[in-house]
Amino acid sequence: MAVIGSGVSGMSAAYLLQKKYDVTVFEAGDRLGGHVDTRPSATGRPVDQAFMVFSRTYYPTLTRLLGELDVQTHPADLSTDVVCTSCGFRHLHDDPLGSQNPPPHPESVDPHTWARFNDDHARFVPQLLQALEQSPEKTLGEFFRDNDYSDYFTLHYVFARLTGWLLADVENMPIQFLVNTLARYGFTGGPDAFASWHVIPEGARTYIERIAGTLTSINLATPIRTVARSGEGIDLHDTAGNHHRFDKAVIAVHAPEALAMLANPTAADRAILGAFKYETLQTVLHTDGSALPHHDGDSAIFMQVSCAKPRRSAVSFHAALNKLRNQPSQTPCYVTYNPVTAIDPKHVLARTHYQHPSATPESCQAQERLPELSDNVLAFAGTYHGDGFHEAGCHSGITAATTLGAPWA
Structure with a gap:
C-alpha cells in the first residue's frame, strides 16, 4: 500500500491502513508533516509554525486520532x-x-x-x-x-x-x-x-512521529512523477526514475499536484481536480x-x-x-x-x-463530485475535500483508508 504525501491527510490514512496492510509513505520534501511544521524556538520549547490549534469539540476526527496516539494537549489562549x-x-x-x-x-x-x-x-x-x-x-x-x-x-x-x-x-x-x-x-x-480549543505542548509533530513509528517504510525527498493504474494495481514512478509497484494507493497531496501525477487523467479527473486553486x-x-x-x-x-x-x-x-x-x-x-x-x-x-x-463557487461545485474519483484501488485525500482545516484533512484521510478497505473500527 502506498501513501503519497505525509501531511495530515496522508498520515491519517496511513495510520488506519497500517492496521491491515504494509504501508509505504512517499514524501517529496525532506520532512514529514506538511502543515504540521514544528520548529525549535528561542524559548527552548518546540513551537508550531502552521497548524497550531484545534478544537476538542469541533475536530472530532482529529481528537479521536490524538487520543488513540496518546498525544497530550492543553487549552489554548485565543484572545x-x-x-x-x-x-x-x-x-x-x-x-x-x-x-x-x-x-x-x-x-x-x-x-x-x-x-x-x-x-x-x-x-x-x-x-x-x-x-x-x-x-x-x-x-x-x-x-x-x-x-x-x-x-x-x-x-x-x-x-x-x-x-x-x-x-x-x-x-x-x-x-x-x-x-x-x-x-x-x-x-x-x-x-x-474558544473554550474547547487546545494546543499540543510538545508540538504537533508528536502525532506525526507516532504514526510514522508504526509504518512499514518512509521515503523522504522522493517526489512521485506519475501514478498509473496497471491491471489490478498501481504503478508509481518517482522523479529519480525508479519504479514502484503497489496493490493500492492514496494520493494525499494538493489537488493540482494530484492531477499532475496522474499518467492518464480522465475528463472527470481534469474537471474536478482542476477546479481547485x-x-x-x-x-x-x-x-x-x-x-x-x-x-x-x-x-x-x-x-x-x-x-x-x-x-x-x-x-x-x-x-x-x-x-x-x-x-x-x-x-x-x-x-x-x-x-x-x-x-x-x-x-x-x-x-x-x-x-x-481557496473556496470559490467552482471549487464548491467540484467538491460535490470528489467521491467519483476514488475506488477500492486508488483513493484521493486532502484538506481540499473539506474547508481547508486540519479536521477536513484528517477526515479525508480516514475516508480514503475506508475506501481502500481499512475502516476505523
Whole structure:
C-alpha cells in the first residue's frame, strides 16, 4: 500500500491502513508533516509554525486520532485583538467575530463613518443569514456590494477577522461555504466560542512521529512523477526514475499536484481536480515584538489591517506563541502570516510558505463530485475535500483508508 504525501491527510490514512496492510509513505520534501511544521524556538520549547490549534469539540476526527496516539494537549489562549495601524481602530475580544463587546470609537474616525460602521455591524449577521436562505451561491463580496456595506466596516470588522481565521480569500467565498465553516468550528461567536480549543505542548509533530513509528517504510525527498493504474494495481514512478509497484494507493497531496501525477487523467479527473486553486501563505517565525501593531501582552492573536492599503493585501495575522500556548517565557516568540511590516532579520528564526485551498463557487461545485474519483484501488485525500482545516484533512484521510478497505473500527 502506498501513501503519497505525509501531511495530515496522508498520515491519517496511513495510520488506519497500517492496521491491515504494509504501508509505504512517499514524501517529496525532506520532512514529514506538511502543515504540521514544528520548529525549535528561542524559548527552548518546540513551537508550531502552521497548524497550531484545534478544537476538542469541533475536530472530532482529529481528537479521536490524538487520543488513540496518546498525544497530550492543553487549552489554548485565543484572545484576539484587531488593530488598524492607520486610523487607530482597536478591538480586543474573546470570541471569533467580536460580537460580545462592540469596539470603541477611534478618535481619528469621523462621526459619519463610525455611525455607518455601527449600522453595518447591526445588520450584518441578520442580512447574511437571510442571504444564506435566498442566494447561498452568492459570494461574500457580492453580498457586500448588493447591500451597500461600507469599505471601512468590511475591512475592520469582517475581513480582518475572517481572513485571519480562515486563512483564505473570503471576499470570493460563497456565503453557504462561509457560514457553514464558521458554524462548524464554533466561529459564529458567543462567550465560550474558544473554550474547547487546545494546543499540543510538545508540538504537533508528536502525532506525526507516532504514526510514522508504526509504518512499514518512509521515503523522504522522493517526489512521485506519475501514478498509473496497471491491471489490478498501481504503478508509481518517482522523479529519480525508479519504479514502484503497489496493490493500492492514496494520493494525499494538493489537488493540482494530484492531477499532475496522474499518467492518464480522465475528463472527470481534469474537471474536478482542476477546479481547485490555492493561495500562498507567507509565514515568519521570529522574536521581534516590535513587528506587532501592539506588543503589550494583552492578546495571543493580532489581526493587523491598514486603511491606507488595498483590502486584500492589508490583512496580516500575528500569533504570540507564548501566550497562545500558555507557556510563559522571558523570550517571546511569534508567528506572522503575510507580514506587511518589517521584521528585524536578526530576530527571524524561519521563513516558510504554505499552500492553502481557496473556496470559490467552482471549487464548491467540484467538491460535490470528489467521491467519483476514488475506488477500492486508488483513493484521493486532502484538506481540499473539506474547508481547508486540519479536521477536513484528517477526515479525508480516514475516508480514503475506508475506501481502500481499512475502516476505523
